Amino acid sequence: MAEAIVELRGVSKRFRERRAVVDLDLEVPYGSCFGILGPNGAGKTTTLRMIYGAADPTSGEIRVFGTDVRVDPRAVRARLGVTLQDNVLIEEISPVDNLRIFGRYHLLREPELGRRIDELLDFLELRSHADVPVEALSGGFQRRLSIAMSLMNRPELLILDEPTTGLDPAVRLALWGRVRELRAAGTTVLLTTHYMDEAQRLCDEVAIMAEGRVVARGAPRALITAHLAREAVEIDCAPAEEVALLDGIEVAARLRVDARLMLYVHDATSVVERVHERDEAEARALVVRPADLEDVFLATTGTRLGETG
Ligand SMILES: Nc1ncnc2c1ncn2[C@@H]1O[C@H](COP(=O)(O)OP(=O)(O)OP(=O)(O)O)[C@@H](O)[C@H]1O
Numbered sequence: 001m002a003e004a005i006v007e008l009r010g011v012s013k014r015f016r017e018r019r020a021v022v023d024l025d026l027e028v029p030y031g032s033c034f035g036i037l038g039p040n041g042a043g044k045t046t047t048l049r050m051i052y053g054a055a056d057p058t059s060g061e062i063r064v065f066g067t068d069v070r071v072d073p074r075a076v077r078a079r080l081g082v083t084l085q086d087n088v089l090i091e092e093i094s095p096v097d098n099l100r101i102f103g104r105y106h107l108l109r110e111p112e113l114g115r116r117i118d119e120l121l122d123f124l125e126l127r128s129h130a131d132v133p134v135e136a137l138s139g140g141f142q143r144r145l146s147i148a149m150s151l152m153n154r155p156e157l158l159i160l161d162e163p164t165t166g167l168d169p170a171v172r173l174a175l176w177g178r179v180r181e182l183r184a185a186g187t188t189v190l191l192t193t194h195y196m197d198e199a200q201r202l203c204d205e206v207a208i209m210a211e212g213r214v215v216a217r218g219a220p221r222a223l224i225t226a227h228l229a230r231e232a233v234e235i236d237c238a239p240a241e242e243v244a245l246l247d248g249i250e251v252a253a254r255l256r257v258d259a260r261l262m263l264y265v266h267d268a269t270s271v272v273e274r275v276h277e278r279d280e281a282e283a284r285a286l287v288v289r290p291a292d293l294e295d296v297f298l299a300t301t302g303t304r305l306g307e308t309g
């Protein structure tokens with residue numbers, strides 16, 4: 001058995017002149033939770049679409065479960081589940097009927113079909129709204145139903161494109177729990193997200209994409225130490241003041257978003273002392289916090305609107 005459940009080699013995708021994905025290499029290990037991160041238009045959805053066989057690469061090779069997706073797409077799709085970025089549901093009918101239709105597509109028959117629907121209604125806590133037309137459900141319920149549908153065939157590989165976008169904090173937290181349970185039961189999860197806290201909590205490994213290429217890859221914690229440092233100090237500081245304020249202080253990396261300066265340091269003490277010596281902690285809105293994946297995202301993909309996409 002191959003080590004990677006998904007393997008991309010030199011994969012590119014063009015839409016006319018636009019290069020959506022450029023010479024991408026990626027391996028998703030069996031049994032892991034792998035996250036693809038990146039700004040709007042980075043190529044995340046395009047990459048997922050090629051992996052589940054909905055789009056052909058312009059060049060390069062994609063293997064899922066060790067075989068070329070294009071050789072037998074139906075066999076590959078029988079073993080994976082996909083939740084698209086936009087829900088694909090039949091609006092006029094209930095969650096139960098949506099699940100039933102999708103189950104039949106996967107060739108499930110009664111009584112197994114009924115049992116599986118029951119399990120999924122419980123697993124995603126949909127039971128209270130099981131018979132309400134989908135169009136009358138809130139966005140959160142529709143999202144949970146979409147995820148339930150993608151689990152119908154007990155997939156070995158679950159692909160989730162922005163599973164929790166637009167969900168309230170309690171629902172997100174509950175879904176994270178479900179993803180963890182699936183992973184613990186042996187399902188490989190490949191997801192995209194714009195929430196760095198989500199990626200940090202769920203993913204064993206992430207790849208950060210920008211303009212169709214992977215710009216950083218690794219375990220979240222390792223990425224933070226490799227690209228930045230353990231602690232982040234944030235202060236208000238005009239560019240012209242920076243040199244004088246930080247004279248003699250060692251900084252591993254720095255990022256600026258307008259007047260807000262973020263300093264990444266192994267030990268925040270010297271910066272904090274300097275700001276306090278000058279009695280400027282309040283004026284500069286000093287904040288000390290652990291560096292996180294969001295910092296790595298900004299450091300590797302840029303802090304300005306319109307740099308990518
Ligand atoms: N069917 C298509 N036809 C033409 N261009 C496309 C098509 N699909 C995607 N693109 C372009 O490819 C690029 C990558 O798009 P993609 O949807 O993969 O980005 P993404 O990383 O998923 O972004 P988001 O975070 O906004 O979902 C974008 O520039 C997009 O406009």
Ligand SMILES: [Mg+2]
Pocket residue numbers: 044045046085161
């Ligand atoms: Mg997308």
